[in-house]
Amino acid sequence: MRTSPRGRPIDLSRYVNASTDEIGAAFHPLYRGAIERLPAGAQTLRGLPFLLAERDAARRWLLVREPIRIELPSADAVSHVVIAHFCDAWRAADGTRPAGLPVGWVVGTGQPLGRYVLERRDGAEQAHDVRRRFEVNEGIVGWGQGAFAALSHRADEPLDWRGPHPAQGFGRYAGAGHAGPLTTLPGTWFADQTGVVDSVPSPDDDALYWLFAMEVEGGPVELEAIRLEPPAAVEPGGGLVVAAITLYAGSASPLRYEPRRTVRVSAGVDPAVSVDLGVVIRRRRASVPVDEGSWSGGDVAGWGESAGPPDAGTGSAVVDVDVAMAPDALLEVSGSTFDARRLAESGSAASENGRVTIESLPPPSERLAVAIRDAATGERLAARIRFVSADGRYLPPLGHRDEVNPGLGEDAGGDLLLGASTYAYVDGDLAVDLPPGPVFVEVVRGFEYRPHRGVVDRGGSPGELTVALERVLDTSAAGWVTADSHVHLLSPSTALLQAAAEGVNVVHLLATQWGDHFFGVTDLRTGTLADREGRHMVCVGTENRQNMLGHLALVGARRPVLPMASGGPPEGRIGGSVDELMADWADRCHESGGMAIAAHFPLPYSEVAADIVRDRIDAVEVQCFAPGLDNPTILEWYRYLNCGYRLPIVGGTDRMSAEVPVGAVRTYARLADGDALSFDTWAAAVRAGRTFATSGPIVELAVDGHEPGDVLELPSSGGRLPVRVRVRAAQPVITGVELVVNGAVVASVRPPAAAAEVLLEETVAVGSSSWIAARSLSDRVIQSAFATSMAAHTSPVYVEVTDRPLFAAADADAILTIIDGTRTWIETLATIRDGAERERQIAHLREAQRLLLARREDRLATSARHPRHARKGTQP
Secondary structure, three states, X not given: OOOOOOEEEEOOOOOOOEOHHHHXXXXXXXXXXXXXXXXXXXXXXXXXXXXXXXXXOOOOEEEOOOOEEEEOXXXXXXXXXXXXXXXXXXXXXXXXXXXXOOOOOOOOOOOEEEEEEEEEOOOOEEEEEEEEXXXXXEOXXXXXXXXXXXXXXXXXXXXXXXXXXXXXXXXXXOOOOOHHHHOEOOOXXXXXXXXXXOOOOOOOOOOOOEEEEEEOOOOOEOEEEEEEEOOOOOOXXXXXXXXXXXXXXXOOOOOOOOOOEEEEEEOOOOOOEEEOOEEEEEEEEXXXXXXXXXXXXXXOOOOOEOOOOOOOOOOOOEEEEEEEEOOOOEXXXXXXXXEHHHHHHHOEEEOOOOOOEEEEEOOOOEEEEEEEEEOOOOOEOXXXXXXXXXXXXXXXXXXXXXXXXXXXXXXXXXXXXXXXXXXXXXXXXXXXXXXXXXXXXXXXXXXXXXXXXXXXXXXXXXXXXXXXXXXXXXXXXXXXXXXXXXXXXXXXXXXXXXXHHOOOOEEEXXXXXXXXXXXXXXXXXXXXXXXXXXXXXXXEEEEEEEOOOEEEEEEOOOOOOOOOEOOOOOOOOOOOOOOOOHHHHHHHHHHOOOEEEEOOOOOOOOHHHHHHHOOOOOEEEEOOOOOOOOOHHHHHHHHHHHOOOOOOEEEOOOEXXXXXXXXXXXXXXXXXXXOOOOHHHHHHHHHOOOEEEEOOOEEEEXXXXXXXXXXXXXXXXXXXXXXXXXXXXXXXXXXXXXEEEOOEEEEEEOOOOOEOEEEEEEEEEEOOOEEEEEEEEOOOEEOOOOOEEOOEEEXXXXXXXXXXXXXXXXXXXXXXXXXXXXXXXXHHOOOOOOHHHHHHHHHHHHHHHHHHHHXXXXXXXXXXXXXXXXXXXXXX
């Protein structure tokens, strides 16, 4: 910490009158060891210089038990006399404290303990009474027991949520009735999320100096002396100790800081920033100023701007620094010094050589009430919102963080970080503090509302703003509902808010195990949580996981499927045995009325192959899309479709951090006519294959009037089928639409520029059994931790041609290889409790192999008996 040049410490060595042992004998016994540990020698406390006695000095303390006159050196005028002192713990007249009143609870508030008198060189005097918990405080205090007119010598210290996080230390658990201010709880990274060190109370009963700045009336003036006077009678526990005195010359109290502000510093790479009378709270890479033209003219909004990983400004030439300073503070930047008062007045400054510049950014000081409404109906809408100042700073609504922690499972509230863009989830009404001047606002609500981007420039107008969001797509009238099949680490109520804000009807909130850690298990009894209108609901289920065999999202089961992990880490505990197959979990889930979804298919890719063959899997989940739709999910899914397995696709985010928005990849499922939204009606739609998975576009596929999930039957001669694909989006994100038959693209449309609507119409010649699906491509990206192209893919329409079965031998061989590898692992490396259990698991895999081989034999034999007609344009 820098030391203020405005402070002049006084040497009290000729006045000290008590040793540590004497203070220990006179004060409460708990003080003996505590005061020994107090800072000694020359120290800077809260930016001010003090001369404390050396630790080994024979006499270290000035105990005010008789009047003491301290002569002050002739020097410049003084505005404040700053005294470092503390007092004994209160005791009753008989010298005791009640058993239920331990040291640390400050009582006797306002008790006079002495008087400080300033003698001016002009002959005038100024006196100030010193009272318990006002000008001075007890040396050992508990939480919530701060002084009213003094500060402890331990200044607030900022903590960085990025770490490093120390190993968890021991806490202290106080006795009955003492817990409030005296308990100290152990912690690791959680404390860092608060952004401040909480050092009171101390688990070791450390003592504190209390700094009292006595203002000189009419100052600055020259002082002759300061007198320390005890009360007429010193009561038990009334001891007052002065440790150091410093004279200060300034325009305001050095202990009272102005509100926190942000300064933008440019001083070459990684400028060093420090302050004397204040604290440097945080530094980070400077925000990029907003270009109003780009803000209002961009074609895609709401899904994040590309950015590297967050840092603390290291290596940046320009940094934003949050500081809290006294009016007379000096801010030093890479060797150049700036006066806080002048900076506040002018707003900016530069060093003499021009290499360092500093700008004081306007603080958010004007409150704005915001209402988000549906443009057509006036209905209040939950949404995702962000405000950005002209200089690029994110301005959070009240109750939200301005710097979101993207760590796995560490920030589970109502905030979101997408690349360089930070958002807050709100229920439709909020308040936010804004700086003067233009502020940019963005409001997002899922894929069917057009994101709103605007500029707020109040200019004396009332502090209210209504944002009307326009719904440009409405699939609900046709019975479509949306779902995120895979969400973690939110409370059900927070998940419900985020679902509403993102336009997701169903969120599957999954409890799971991670080694020795379980999360979400206590929410399992919640079952289903819905809003009052029944439009959004959270269904609590489990993700059951084995690192080799696979992961299952088990949704809608009436009873939890436990245990949630099998085998060793990272899912299970080290040394754990493989007691459960995915098939076992799927069976129990089905028995309990639920669905088994292959989570983030196909990874891990092992037993899931056998379970699809053995009809244990209800759907496969896509977690993200590649721009070319050639990522493993799509390619491996096609293998099973090409072998005749009717397997719908669903979308789920696997949301585990504040960098993943609920519903960034979601399922659209069309309910049966007349069905109201419930888990059962949603599950029925998925099982029927009436789905598409999307990160933005709405895809409508009709094959000869049939929708995804339907089965068309054609004679052995095949036929020609008209196909219509219509893709729409709330923003121009569509860069291509493709029609896929048996994994091959047979028709496509590429608009000249990214579009909000594209139509593809084609007639497909079908000569043998096939599956037909549509997909939408995009080079636009949702900038989440699991970044995804804003693409989409439908489940197939199935075409059955008599005596012309669909079967791709090469794909079947690839599936068989995965099943064989799974069996090899079970046989050779898996930790399994006994031979009988190992054989049971192997038998499951052998049966899958047998079934797939039998399917191959049957379908290839049928094809051999009925050779396909060789017709130009016929699809296999």
